Amino acid sequence: MTLDLSSAISTFLSESKELLQEMEDGLIELESELDEYHRGEVINAVFRAIHTIKGSAGIFGFDHVVSLTHIVETTLDALRLNQILLDKDLISAYLSSRDLVETLVELAVEEIEPDDSTKIQVNELIASLSNYINNENEEDRILKDQPADIGTVESNSKWHLFFVPNENVLRNGLDPFAFLYFLSNEVENLHIDTFVTSLEQTHTFDPESNYFSFHAVFDSDKSSEEIAEIFEFIQTEANISIIPPNSSYQDIFNALGQFPDSASAVSMLENSQSLPTNYIDSIKSGRSELETSDDSSPSDTNSQPKSNQQKIHQSKTLRVEALKLDRLIDQVGEMVITGARTNLLAHETGNETLIEAMSLLERLVENIRDSSLKLRMVQIGETFNKFKRVVRDIAQELGKEVELSIEGAETELDKTFVEKVSDPLMHIVRNAIDHGIESPDVRKQNGKDATGTLTLRAYHDSGSIVIEIKDDGQGLNKERILDRAIERGIITPEQTLADKEINLLIFEPGFSTAEAVTNISGRGVGMDVVKRNIESLRGSVEVESKQGLGSSISIRLPLTLSIIDGFMFSVHDANYVIPLDTVVECLELHEVVPEEDIQDKNYINLRTEVLPFIRLRSLFGISEKIDHSRESLVIVQFGTLRAGLVVDSLKGEFQTVVKPLGRLFEGLKCISGATILGSGNVAIILDVSALIKSAISVYESLEIKQ
């Protein structure tokens, strides 16, 4: 039978990745101190993850995956039964198994046979994991063998089978005789004794009830599983005990103990005359002990870990294809534009009722926009959690002790950002551990705790999300940065730079201060790529550092890329939009700048703060001047920087659907996109962070001249 399983295989791939991530999270958690209950729960979760992968991989016939997951599962099972101890080596082995399973799954899905080095790795892991349980198995076997040795007698060379169907078996549509008939075809020298046990009075006899029970003695070279299979479908309706030849007295005794009516079971055994009489006698005399022992307890203790599992995994989520979501948001964007157009037309008619209805519709559109954008928002915690492993591995490799603390894991940001920000974060985290945090000895000498702390923090701040990577290491070495920058020709020795600018030098291409290039960081690529990546997301990077106390890098990203609340103004009859969250206040220019200074001044004194401003007319190269009394000043803020923008007139709030600009406009500074207005005209979206920087640099260059 051939089935087209390709869609199931791709499901398997994404499912395995999720499960492996869960497994990794669990393993990292196991490294910390946990109480007994919690620990058991985490082990169960890890076990279930690997167990599910194994089950599915087996169905697809991914043998390499199965063989590795099998041994991991077996050791985890031993672990949860407390048969083996969980030490650091075992966790490391599990972590490498996790990575290998991921590789194997990927290869299997692509139908590529793993190469030799992978196979060797797999075999090594299997061997080292087997060591854990092989030791265990030997002990186990010794324990098991002891009682068995005592009881085995050669005389009981036949199979015994007790088969006691319950009263309702016939009513439930099962015929016990069919199973006995089946048995007679499968085994040899079958002898069956039939007992009518529960029939006491004729007037209570119910023709639909079953009153029979059976004892079978036979010869067979089948395994007990095979014999049990014969009765597989009647298991729920009958008490069945299969006693293989040469079983110990204990086994027989225990098997009999499962019968509610053990007296009749014993008489079955006695009648068959297939056991030595001393057995029968012992069973009869041992019966009083039997009545007090409760055989349901072992299965009860076994059910304990099962119920614990139910507590993990509670949040209800729905998996939706990203493409569908993008399409929805596109359509909402179109709706916003059309809504704006309809609104405009409604105002033109001057029809009050229509305008009122439109404003209600607009509010609804706004709500739909907000909720559909929220669909794309995911918590950053998942991304942060990946770093637990990274930090652990890097720290171990470098012989440093680093603790990762995560704050604001519930902060939400656009899914696109999550994907694009994780590489830059990785670079920064590596750098922080490699260059920032000192080795334990150095830390102790400087009077710090031997374990360094790396903090990943996320929070919302005026319309953007800030991700902060903070370490308590040695901080940036300003002299070394300056030396290196001069050496690399990034700056000239004559230049004087503010602290902030010195720190930003680490993001220049080709810059590296690490004395030795390690394989973790310091190849001189990375930080400049980090900056570029983040700027391509319309974000910015800031660095703060205190010598000897640590440094912190903040990545600031806009909340979303597709639809924003904008603020519109016009310059020379063209419309421009900036994100509303960046606007601090709006002023009349002539009110804050004296008439005589209005042409050549580039800064104002706003409530004792020096604030540089930029004239958009001159920035866009428009030579025509307008009356100053009509000009407005929009004060914008991005991160910690502020500046003013001089514009012709203010248009107010505007729902902006961000449309990317074509490749032709890629190199343009200060422009980040375009949007379509209700009138059908195009408005340019300005890049506030670039505008502020250019305002500041114009102001500073003038300052230096003066």
Add this chain to the structure above:
Amino acid sequence: MSKTILIVDDSDSLRQVVNIALSGAGYNVIEACDGRDALSKLNGTKVHLIVSDVNMPNMNGIEFVKQAKQLPQYKFTPVIMLTTENQQSMMEEGKKAGAKAWMVKPFKPAQMLQAVSKLLSI
């Protein structure tokens, strides 16, 4: 009329495989991702056979079968339990809960079809 089978497993891919195999053989298939989900899907639907995993989040297979068997409509619906743990204690518990047959993962889709047709014809 084709018979309806409920498949309960927390693995998306396993459900998909079983679904492909069973639908290919002409059965109607309903999927559920754990015991709780399965119970809500049962809710009055005519089901001829239940295939359920044991080890699942929210509600495990044994608990699910126990609860399903208490509903009069599903009292006699045969149940196949799926598991990788070929352990006597688990089988014992499943048997108590009302499972008719056990299937040890990993299995070939053909084996599943065989078991299903065997159970549905009794």
